Amino acid sequence: MPAIAELIRTFADRKLMIRRSLGELYESIREFVVATDDEGAIIGCAALHVFWEDLAELKCLAVAESVHKRGVGRGLVDACWESARALEIETVFTLTYVAEFFEKCGYRQIDKAELPHKIWNECVRCPLFPSCHEIALIRSVGEAPSWSASAAPGVESGTEQVVRTLLTAVEA
Numbered sequence: 001m002p003a004i005a006e007l008i009r010t011f012a013d014r015k016l017m018i019r020r021s022l023g024e025l026y027e028s029i030r031e032f033v034v035a036t037d038d039e040g041a042i043i044g045c046a047a048l049h050v051f052w053e054d055l056a057e058l059k060c061l062a063v064a065e066s067v068h069k070r071g072v073g074r075g076l077v078d079a080c081w082e083s084a085r086a087l088e089i090e091t092v093f094t095l096t097y098v099a100e101f102f103e104k105c106g107y108r109q110i111d112k113a114e115l116p117h118k119i120w121n122e123c124v125r126c127p128l129f130p131s132c133h134e135i136a137l138i139r140s141v142g143e144a145p146s147w148s149a150s151a152a153p154g155v156e157s158g159t160e161q162v163v164r165t166l167l168t169a170v171e172a
């Protein structure tokens with residue numbers, strides 16, 4: 001866990017990620033996936049935090065700069081998605097400054113306000129709240145999540161319908 005803490009710290013110092021204490025990381029140790037090099041050293045990490053039966057957050061994603069742009073980040077994002085699917089969780093969201101990277105990994109941007117209130121517990125403890133500029137993205141197996149406004153009958157826009165149909169096709 002110290003290696004994960006150090007990896008996250010290098011980016012948190014540059015305000016690219018939220019700082020995490022060792023205690024906080026140990027409490028969530030079972031949520032982490034890591035990537036290692038040939039010597040077994042940790043070169044990347046990510047965590048999947050379950051919020052509800054159909055919703056989880058991908059967080060703490062970090063890849064050592066020495067191995068950027070070699071597919072490690074995508075591998076970690078995919079591993080978290082597989083973990084979510086193994087738990088039959090249909091939607092994973094993330095709050096990030098690297099929206100383009102997540103879009104390349106199959107996520108799509110949504111309005112932060114669409115996320116359910118229960119996810120803001122951690123944010124309200126952050127010094128940047130409420131003026132941080134993180135972007136919300138989700139990946140979903142196809143159906144609109146039960147907490148989303150677009151799940152309510154009669155409020156679905158044409159664009160959302162098309163996006164959902166495309167997502168269903170991609171997942172099939």
Ligand SMILES: CC(C)(COP(=O)(O)OP(=O)(O)OC[C@H]1O[C@@H](n2cnc3c(N)ncnc32)[C@H](O)[C@@H]1OP(=O)(O)O)[C@@H](O)C(=O)NCCC(=O)NCCS
Pocket residue numbers: 011016017059060061062063064067068069070071072073074075094095096097098100101104
């Ligand atoms: C963002 C991060 C995890 C990407 O890791 P990575 O291992 O370099 O990413 P990958 O090599 O798997 O890249 C997958 C694709 O995304 C692209 N990509 C990678 N970083 C990107 C970025 N910052 N912005 C836009 N696209 C990016 C890659 O070029 C690649 O595209 P391709 O499929 O067209 O070739 C890594 O840069 C990082 O740790 N950044 C600092 C911490 C951070 O911002 N974490 C996210 C907080 S939620």
